[in-house]
Amino acid sequence: MNLDFSDEQKQLREQVRRFLSENCTSETVRAILEGPESYDKKLYQGLAELGVLGAAIPEEYGGVGLGHLELCVVAEELGRVLAPVPVSSSIYLTAEFLMLAGTEKQKETWLPKLAAGEAIGAFAYAEGQGRMSPAKIKATVSGGKLKGTKSPVADGDVADIAVVAAKNEKGQVSLYLVDLSAKGVSRETLESIDPTRSQARLTFDGAPAELLGTEGDGWHIASQVLDRAAVLMAFEQVGGADRSLEIARDYALERMAFGRPIGSFQAIKHILADMYVSATLARSNCYYGAWALNSGAAEFPVAAATARVSATTAFQHCAKNNIQVHGGMGFTWAFDCHLYYRRSNALAVALGSLSTWESQLIERMSAGNAETAA
Amino acid sequence: MDFKDTPQEAAFRAEVRAWIDANAPKHLLEELNRASFGSNGVVSEDPIAAGKAWQKKKAEAGWACLHWPKEYGGGARTPIERVIWGQEEGPYAALTGVFTIGHGMCGPTVMAWASEEHKRKLLPPLASGETIWCQLFSEPASGSDLAGLRTRAVKADDGSGDWIINGQKIWTSGAQYSDWGLLITRTNPDVPKHKGLTMFFLDMKSPGVEVRPIKQANGQSSFNEVYFTDVRIPDSQRLGEVGQGWEVSLTTLMNERLSIGSGMSTGFPELFRFCMEAEIEGEPAVRDSGVRSKLAQFAVKQSGLKYTGMRAISALSKGEVPGPENSIGKLVAGATMQELSMFALDLQGEAGVLWNEESPQQGRFQAMLMRSPATRIEGGSDEILRNIIGERVLGLPGDIRVDKDVPFKDIPTSGRKKH
Numbered sequence: 172m173n174l175d176f177s178d179e180q181k182q183l184r185e186q187v188r189r190f191l192s193e194n195c196t197s198e199t200v201r202a203i204l205e206g207p208e209s210y211d212k213k214l215y216q217g218l219a220e221l222g223v224l225g226a227a228i229p230e231e232y233g234g235v236g237l238g239h240l241e242l243c244v245v246a247e248e249l250g251r252v253l254a255p256v257p258v259s260s261s262i263y264l265t266a267e268f269l270m271l272a273g274t275e276k277q278k279e280t281w282l283p284k285l286a287a288g289e290a291i292g293a294f295a296y297a298e299g300q301g302r303m304s305p306a307k308i309k310a311t312v313s314g315g316k317l318k319g320t321k322s323p324v325a326d327g328d329v330a331d332i333a334v335v336a337a338k339n340e341k342g343q344v345s346l347y348l349v350d351l352s353a354k355g356v357s358r359e360t361l362e363s364i365d366p367t368r369s370q371a372r373l374t375f376d377g378a379p380a381e382l383l384g385t386e387g388d389g390w391h392i393a394s395q396v397l398d399r400a401a402v403l404m405a406f407e408q409v410g411g412a413d414r415s416l417e418i419a420r421d422y423a424l425e426r427m428a429f430g431r432p433i434g435s436f437q438a439i440k441h442i443l444a445d446m447y448v449s450a451t452l453a454r455s456n457c458y459y460g461a462w463a464l465n466s467g468a469a470e471f472p473v474a475a476a477t478a479r480v481s482a483t484t485a486f487q488h489c490a491k492n493n494i495q496v497h498g499g500m501g502f503t504w505a506f507d508c509h510l511y512y513r514r515s516n517a518l519a520v521a522l523g524s525l526s527t528w529e530s531q532l533i534e535r536m537s538a539g540n541a542e543t544a545a
Numbered sequence: 546m547d548f549k550d551t552p553q554e555a556a557f558r559a560e561v562r563a564w565i566d567a568n569a570p571k572h573l574l575e576e577l578n579r580a581s582f583g584s585n586g587v588v589s590e591d592p593i594a595a596g597k598a599w600q601k602k603k604a605e606a607g608w609a610c611l612h613w614p615k616e617y618g619g620g621a622r623t624p625i626e627r628v629i630w631g632q633e634e635g636p637y638a639a640l641t642g643v644f645t646i647g648h649g650m651c652g653p654t655v656m657a658w659a660s661e662e663h664k665r666k667l668l669p670p671l672a673s674g675e676t677i678w679c680q681l682f683s684e685p686a687s688g689s690d691l692a693g694l695r696t697r698a699v700k701a702d703d704g705s706g707d708w709i710i711n712g713q714k715i716w717t718s719g720a721q722y723s724d725w726g727l728l729i730t731r732t733n734p735d736v737p738k739h740k741g742l743t744m745f746f747l748d749m750k751s752p753g754v755e756v757r758p759i760k761q762a763n764g765q766s767s768f769n770e771v772y773f774t775d776v777r778i779p780d781s782q783r784l785g786e787v788g789q790g791w792e793v794s795l796t797t798l799m800n801e802r803l804s805i806g807s808g809m810s811t812g813f814p815e816l817f818r819f820c821m822e823a824e825i826e827g828e829p830a831v832r833d834s835g836v837r838s839k840l841a842q843f844a845v846k847q848s849g850l851k852y853t854g855m856r857a858i859s860a861l862s863k864g865e866v867p868g869p870e871n872s873i874g875k876l877v878a879g880a881t882m883q884e885l886s887m888f889a890l891d892l893q894g895e896a897g898v899l900w901n902e903e904s905p906q907q908g909r910f911q912a913m914l915m916r917s918p919a920t921r922i923e924g925g926s927d928e929i930l931r932n933i934i935g936e937r938v939l940g941l942p943g944d945i946r947v948d949k950d951v952p953f954k955d956i957p958t959s960g961r962k963k964h
Binding site: 172173174175176177240416420423424431432434435436437440441443444445447448451452453455456458459461462465466476477480481484526528529530532533534536537540 | 546547548549550554817821829831834836837838840841842844845846848849850851852853855856858859860862863870873876877928930931932934935936938939940941942943944945
C-alpha cells in the first residue's frame with residue numbers, strides 16, 4: 172500500500188513551491204485583483220518554462236510527459252498561493268479535451284502551444300444562471316458556424332481558443348474548437364467575486380467552429396474531462412484550505428487578547444482543530460482521486476466526485492473560518508484572508524457547483540451499487 | 546500511488562488468510578456480522594467464553610498480541626503486519642473485544658513499568674486470553690480532568706507496607722468479568738493534582754472491591770461503577786514510584802491513541818443501503834436531491850477516514866512513523882454517526898420514533914442514535930480531542946490552568962458560590 176506521492180513527486184513539489192514563493196507573492200495576486208490585467212503573464216510564462224504546464228502532456232506534443240500525479244502536485248501548490256493564472260482553463264480543461272477527443276492535427280496544432288504557454292484555452296459551456304444540463308445549452312452550430320452566448324467563461328477574455336459546447340443541426344450536444352481571434356467572436360470581461368481569476372461573456376455570431384470529438388458525444392466527453400479537471404481543481408482547493416489554516420494558526424499564535432495569545436482560548440483552538448479535520452479529510456479524498464485518475468480505475472467517476480465534494484467543502488470551511496479567527500482584521504482589504512475567501516467561493520461553483528457534484532457522487536455510487544448487486 | 550501489497554506483505558497476507566480460514570469459528574460469523582453497538586452479537590453461546598477460545602487458538606499459533614515481544618506471549622510482528630492481520634481477521638476481531646483494553650493499554654503499561662518477575666507472570670496469560678484486564682481511571686468527578694481523581698491510597702498502619710484503597714471509579718468496561726485492574730489513585734492531596742498520584746495493579750477478586758453495572762442512557766449496561774472499601778494492595782503491585790502515577794498513566798493513554806488504520810464505523814454503508822431501498826413519493830430516496838446532498842457529505846467523511854487510515858498504513862509500510870492525521874478518527878466518526886442516525890430516522894417519517902421489529906435493519910439506526918452520544922465522550926471527548934489537535938498537531942498554546950500550582954485539597958469542588 173502506498174497512498175502517497177513518490178520522492179520524485181515530492182521533489183517537484185519543493186521545486187514548484189520555491190518558484191512560487193519568489194514569483195507569486197501576495198503582491199502578485201493583488202496586482203491582478205486591483206489592476207487592469209486578467210492574469211499574470213510573467214508568472215504564467217515562468218510556469219511554462221519550468222515545464223509544469225506540460226507536466227501531463229506527452230513529449231511528442233511538446234509536453235514534459237510526466238503524468239497526472241505530477242499535475243496534482245503542481246495544482247496544490249498553485250492553490251496554496253492563489254496563483255492568478257489560467258492553468259485550470261488551459262491545462263486541466265482544454266489540454267485534457269484535446270488529449271481525450273482531439274484529432275491528430277488538433278493535438279499537433281494546439282498542445283505544444285498550450286504547454287509552452289504561447290496559447291491559452293478556455294472551456295465555454297455555461298449559459299447564464301442555474302445548474303448546467305444538456306437542456307440548458309442554446310448555442311448552435313450549423314454549417315460549421317457557431318451562434319450563441321456563453322457566460323461565464325473562465326479566462327474567456329484572454330484565451331486564444333475555446334472548447335465550446337453547442338447543439339448540432341440534429342439538436343445533439345457536441346463540442347467545437349473555436350479560434351477566438353476569428354470573425355464573429357466578441358468578448359467582454361465580467362465582474363466577479365474573485366477578480367484574481369477572470370470571467371468573461373463570449374458572444375458568437377457565425378464564428379467558424381471545428382468539431383472536437385464525435386458529433387453528438389459532447390456531453391459525455393465533457394463529463395469525462397470535467398471529472399479529470401475536478402480532481403486537479405480539488406488539489407488547488409486542498410492547497411488553499413491548508414494555507415488558510417496555516418495563516419489562521421499563525422495569527423492565533425501571535426495575536427494577544429485578554430492578556431494571552433488567542434490560540435490558547437478553546438473557542439479559537441476548536442475552530443482551528445475543525446479546520447484541520449476538514450482539510451485532512453479532503454487531502455485523503457484527493458489522494459484517492461489522484462490514484463484513480465492516474466490508474467484509470469473503473470471507480471474513477473466516484474473518486475473524482477468524492478475528491479471534489481470534500482475539497483470544496485474544506486476550502487470554504489477553512490477560508491471562512493480564517494476570517495473568523497482573525498476577527499475584524501480578517502475583514503480588512505489589507506489582510507489576505509479575503510483573497511482565500513473569494514477564491515474558495517469562486518472555485519466552489521466552477522466546473523459545476525457543490526450540490527451538482529454531491530448529486531453526481533450519489534448517483535454514481537448508486538449506479539455502481541446496482542451493478543454490484545446485479 | 547497504489548493500494549498493492551509489497552511481495553512480503555502479500556506473502557504474509559496469504560499466510561494469515563489461510564490460517565484464519567482454517568481456524569476461525571465460522572459458525573459464529575452470521576451472528577458477528579449482525580453485531581450491534583455495545584455487544585459482539587454472539588447469543589448462541591457465552592460471548593466471553595467464545596472470545597477466550599478464539600484468543601487461545603490465536604495464541605497457540607503465534608497470532609496473539611502481534612505488537613508485543615515474544616517473551617511476554619506476543620508475536621513480535623511489525624506494525625504493517627499487525628494492520629494486515631486486522632484486515633484479514635475482519636468480523637472475528639469483535640469476538641476478542643473484551644481483551645482490547647488489556648492488550649492495547651494495560652499490557653503495554655505493565656510492560657513499561659512492572660518488575661521483570663511481574664511481567665513474566667502477568668503478560669503471557671493476558672496475551673493468550675486466560676485473564677482479562679480493566680482500566681480503573683475515570684471517576685464521577687474526574688473524566689476529562691483525570692488528574693483530579695479522588696480515590697485514596699493510604700499506607701496501612703500495620704507496618705506491612707500495603708496500601709489501603711477507598712473510593713469509586715466509573716465507566717469501567719468489563720470490570721464484572723476482569724481478573725486484574727490497572728488502578729490510579731491519589732496518595733498525596735497536599736501537593737498539586739498531577740504530583741500526588743500513584744498507579745497500582747489490582748486483583749479484582751480482592752476483598753472490598755464491588756462492581757455495579759451502570760444502566761446507561763440507551764438502556765444497555767456495558768460499563769460499571771467500581772467501589773473500593775478498605776481494599777488492600779501489596780506495595781509490590783505499585784507501578785512506578787509513589788507520586789509518579791500521572792507519568793505512568795500517560796503510557797496507557799498514549800497506547801490508547803496508537804491503534805492505526807482500524808477505520809471506525811460511521812454507519813454510512815448502512816445508511817446508503819437504506820436510502821437505496823426507502824422511498825420518497827414512490828421514488829427511491831437516493832433519487833431525491835436533498836437526500837443526495839446529505840448522503841454525499843456523509844460519504845466523503847466515511848471515505849476521508851478510510852483513506853486517511855490508508856495514508857497512515859502507507860507510512861508504516863515504508864517503515865516510517867505515521868503523521869498526526871489519525872487523531873481525527875473518533876472525532877469525525879462519532880459526530881457523523883450521530884447526525885447520520887438522526888437523518889435515517891427523519892427518512893423513516895413518523896415511524897422513525899419506533900424501535901421495534903418494524904424498524905429498518907433491525908432498528909440499527911435507532912441503536913446508533915442512542916449509542917452515539919457515548920462515542921463522542923468515551924476515550925477522550927470531542928472537546929479533548931480538539932484540544933489535542935490544536936495543541937499537539939497545530940502547536941497552539943495550552944489553556945491557562947488555574948489549579949496547576951494549587952495543593953489538590955485546596956482546589957474548589959463546586960462551581961456554585963457558597964453563601
